[in-house]
Amino acid sequence: DQQVKQNSPSLSVQEGRISILNCDYTNSMFDYFLWYKKYPAEGPTFLISISSIKDKNEDGRFTVFLNKSAKHLSLHIVPSQPGDSAVYFCAANDNYGQNFVFGPGTRLSVLP
Amino acid sequence: NAGVTQTPKFRVLKTGQSMTLLCAQDMNHEYMYWYRQDPGMGLRLIHYSVGEGTTAKGEVPDGYNVSRLKKQNFLLGLESAAPSQTSVYFCASRTGANYGYTFGSGTRLTVV
Numbered sequence: 644d645q646q647v648k649q650n651s652p653s654l655s656v657q658e659g660r661i662s663i664l665n666c667d668y669t670n671s672m673f674d675y676f677l678w679y680k681k682y683p684a685e686g687p688t689f690l691i692s693i694s695s696i697k698d699k700n701e702d703g704r705f706t707v708f709l710n711k712s713a714k715h716l717s718l719h720i721v722p723s724q725p726g727d728s729a730v731y732f733c734a735a736n737d738n739y740g741q742n743f744v745f746g747p748g749t750r751l752s753v754l755p
Numbered sequence: 756n757a758g759v760t761q762t763p764k765f766r767v768l769k770t771g772q773s774m775t776l777l778c779a780q781d782m783n784h785e786y787m788y789w790y791r792q793d794p795g796m797g798l799r800l801i802h803y804s805v806g807e808g809t810t811a812k813g814e815v816p817d818g819y820n821v822s823r824l825k826k827q828n829f830l831l832g833l834e835s836a837a838p839s840q841t842s843v844y845f846c847a848s849r850t851g852a853n854y855g856y857t858f859g860s861g862t863r864l865t866v867v
Contacts (some may be wrong), residue, residue, distance in 0.1 A: 647797075649794075649797075650765075652795070665762075677855050679856075679858075684848075684861070685860055685861070686759070686845055686858030686859050686860045686861055687798070687845070687858045688858070689854075689855040689856070692855060697851070732797060732798065741786065741801060741803065741805055741811075742788065742800055742813065743855075743856070745797045745798040745799075747795055747796060748795050748796035748797050
């Protein structure tokens with residue numbers, strides 16, 4: 644059973660609008676979360692992180708929100724740009740584990 | 756600064772053949788990982804290493820072996836390739852427990 648879920652395989656958004664990518668997790672021990680972006684034929688690249696001691700972290704156009712009680716996090720991209728079109732992976736770590744567990748990814752398409 | 760380098764980038768194998776994928780990092784990272792990416796499955800951990808001379812099994816280790824004889828290199832071996840091992844393989848490294856990964860650009864392996 645997947646510990647990290649991204650229930651939307653794909654998402655399409657108009658350029659300039661907000662993109663919201665969702666991630667749910669089942670393991671209550673997870674306390675550190677990452678978002679990665681992946682373009683075709685490239686490796687994933689780090690985008691933004693959040694620790695469980697926070698409920699929000701911002702970096703430019705990217706904001707990640709964490710709702711620990713719901714075991715849910717979301718990535719907001721405002722405004723969305725065509726160059727944001729990629730697959731986005733959510734990942735979680737329990738801080739004692741040596742590995743991050745990745746979700747299946749959501750493919751974002753930003754339409755001009 | 757090359758980061759994480761994977762060789763080869765593409766390979767086609769016949770069932771039963773063996774091969775080794777090489778991952779090299781120049782960032783002095785302690786942790787190194789091998790993942791495979793399959794459609795709808797996200798990134799699944801094959802094997803990992805927390806330091807030179809150490810290796811451990813991940814989520815999907817069967818059919819693979821690894822070695823970390825030098826800190827900067829992490830080798831993934833397929834002793835007898837099977838069509839189920841057709842996938843894109845990513846190597847990653849990181850410096851500590853709560854730091855994100857740096858990924859290589861991937862190796863696309865097809866087993867026919």
